[in-house]
Amino acid sequence: MATVNPWKKFIGLLPGGVRAVGTVTAVNTASGTSTVELRNGVPITARGIGVAVGGKAFVVDGQITGPAPELPQYDIEV
Secondary structure, three states, rough: OOOOHHHHHHHHOOOOOOEEEEEEEEEEOOOOOEEEEOOOOOOOEEEEEOOOOEEEEEEEEEEEEEEEOOOOOOOOOO
């Protein structure tokens, strides 16, 4: 049954999945995976080898989708 709730319709338009940005710390070409350190310091293993070691990468649902720009990060405490 289709919903008439505008909020539910809006949420349905948004892409799903987990997205993150991190720094590639190692690339394993044999398995096609890379180790990515997230901004909070947690290392994860992601599928894909498209970003060189030391570069920033976009990670979507455990897969590297491409390089991320080198932008400054600010932590603001409220």
